[in-house]
Amino acid sequence: MVEAVSRNSFKAYDIRGKVPLELNSTVAYRLGRAYTELFQAKKVAVGRDVRHSSPELVKALTEGLLDGGCDVIDIGLCGTEQIYFATFHWQLDGGIMITASHNPQGYNGMKLVRANARPISGDSGLRELEERVVTSAFAEPVGAHRGNVQVCEVMPDYVQHLLSYVDIAAMRPLKVVVNAGNGCAGPVIDALERYLPFSFVKIHHEPDGEFPNGIPNPLLPENRDATAQAVRKHGADVGIAWDGDFDRCFLFDENGDFIEGYYLVGFLAQAFLGRFPGAKIVHDPRLTLNTIEITRQLGGVPVQSKTGHAFIKERMRLEDAIYGGEMSAHHYFRDFAYCDSGMIPWLLVLDIMSREGKTLSELVQERIDRYPCSGEINRRVSSPQVVLESVEKAYAPGGQIDRTDGISVEYANWRFNLRMSNTEPLIRLNVETRGDRKLLQRKTEELLVIIDGFA
Structure with a gap:
């Protein structure tokens, strides 16, 4: 038996x-x-x-x-x-x-x-x-x-592959806070350190299965303080934090402010389109306005995919896309077998900072102001499908509907995406506007009133 x-x-x-x-x-x-x-x-x-x-x-x-x-x-x-x-x-x-x-x-x-x-x-x-x-x-x-x-x-070959994405000779001696969260990223930073001109400030660096500083998940706002404070304390140029298996990285600017992963998608799309004009860029449907505008302005082709690594990778292979990004801080690269990496993104960002001689906030703030977003808001509800149907009924009139993943509704000056979690009775909301923070706040609050009515 x-x-x-x-x-x-x-x-x-x-x-x-x-x-x-x-x-x-x-x-x-x-x-x-x-x-x-x-x-x-x-x-x-x-x-x-x-x-x-x-x-x-x-x-x-x-x-x-x-x-x-x-x-x-x-x-x-x-x-x-x-x-x-x-x-x-x-x-x-x-x-x-x-x-x-x-x-x-x-x-x-x-x-x-x-x-x-x-x-x-x-x-x-x-x-x-x-x-x-x-x-x-x-x-x-x-x-x-x-x-x-x-x-x-695998480390020697892997490190050389990572370094192939950047111009080491052009890099400046930046001060960089790195927070491995006591996960597995620390040994990779140590292996890269000898090749890079950066001064690393290492916190929560040693791998430790006890996770004495908490489970590493910088996507949660409550887990960002240690990195932000270290950036401010040491006067660092940038901060980087990873989750436990470091397939995602999260960036903080020189002020210790967290940079939403959404804006890095557009930032990295811009970097790749400078090298590969006309290339395709795959993105998820949760937040899109900034990525689509940057990609089209630079002659690239934006391609929308359902959220999730398997869907993104499949679509990238189908389209032969050079790069794909999700607002959840997953970044995918054609030359990395269309897989996601938590090391390639920050190396590319610091490469661009070095070449342009600008701070991270200078490089991304204009895009943040142009397309402010709510960040992902999660709500536990009794019936996610009923919530989706109720929101669609309320907002579909006058909006452009897309059902690539959950429901997206776009108007002239704002849009939102609402989708169900694959693993929990959660509903996930993302809202963005065309440069209007007051509209962003008002529409986010409107949607949450409906959603919270089903808690």
């Missing part, structure tokens, strides 16, 4: 759950067997984040892959993008990262890719993996066909 395994850890884009109730060694082992069987994988990269449960899960996952006849390239403690890099750089059949990123203590998870770092998510293999993990009776492993483990160091 097949041992019962919880389905609760299988989400829309990856695997995440409480350890050991939803995610444990049994699930990890069976995932290794199912992955090898479904994708006929012969060589796969495996890595892990700093959480205390990660080594045990890596061990079980590795055993499952080996018993399925797959060789394992173990790159140890790393960030998710280093698994992406190892997979496409070494031309492997896939990669699996053990990480819970910014989830609370007690959680862990897995992010999975196939050859060329193509994502495995709900509509590209994850549901099939789930079914096999839960129901399959795997054949007994045959010793002669068992895989082997090879421990490999």
Whole structure:
């Protein structure tokens, strides 16, 4: 009889759950067997984040892959993008990262890719993996066909790839606050440091699965103070903070002010269109006005995609887009196998700051004033679908409707996007205007009155 395994850890884009109730060694082992069987994988990269449960899960996952006849390239403690890099750089059949990123203590998870770092998510293999993990009776492993483990160091090649995006000789000796949040970003900063002229002020730098300074998720306003205060205290030119597996980075200007990820999408689009005129730029539908205007002004082609890494990556491949960005601080690069990176964006920003001789606030403030936004507002509601329908009924008249992801309604001077969370009974609201902060406040409050009526 097949041992019962919880389905609760299988989400829309990856695997995440409480350890050991939803995610444990049994699930990890069976995932290794199912992955090898479904994708006929012969060589796969495996890595892990700093959480205390990660080594045990890596061990079980590795055993499952080996018993399925797959060789394992173990790159140890790393960030998710280093698994992406190892997979496409070494031309492997896939990669699996053990990480819970910014989830609370007690959680862990897995992010999975196939050859060329193509994502495995709900509509590209994850549901099939789930079914096999839960129901399959795997054949007994045959010793002669068992895989082997090879421990490999990906850092040197990975660092050189990161540096290929910038002109080191043109960089100025900037003072940079870096906050790894006791996640996995610290070792990468240490490896990059010898090549860069920057003076780094390192806070919460050492990887520590206890997360003594809180779970690293700078998208939450309450988690930004440490970086902002360090920028002000040290008179730094810029601050950078990462989440646990550093696939997202968050920037602070020289005043310690947080820069919304939305404005960095337009900023990086501008950087790439300067190098690749006429290129396509993929963006999500939550906040769009600034990105679309910049892209079109510079002769590029803006392409809208449904929110989420799997959708963005698929659309970028389809369009051969040079760059893609989400307001949630995920940035994707064609030369990084269309994957997201939390290291490439800040290197590009500091490269531009150096070449133009401007502060970060000088580079982005005009765009912030031109298209002020609410930032993402989350509300817990009893029936997200009913909320969407009620808002659409109230605001559709006179507006231009788009249903790429949730509902977007655009008027002459403002627009909003309202969408449901994929994993929680939450509704997510984003509002932006054409340079009118009073209108932004008024419309945001109007929408929240309707939304909060369903709490």
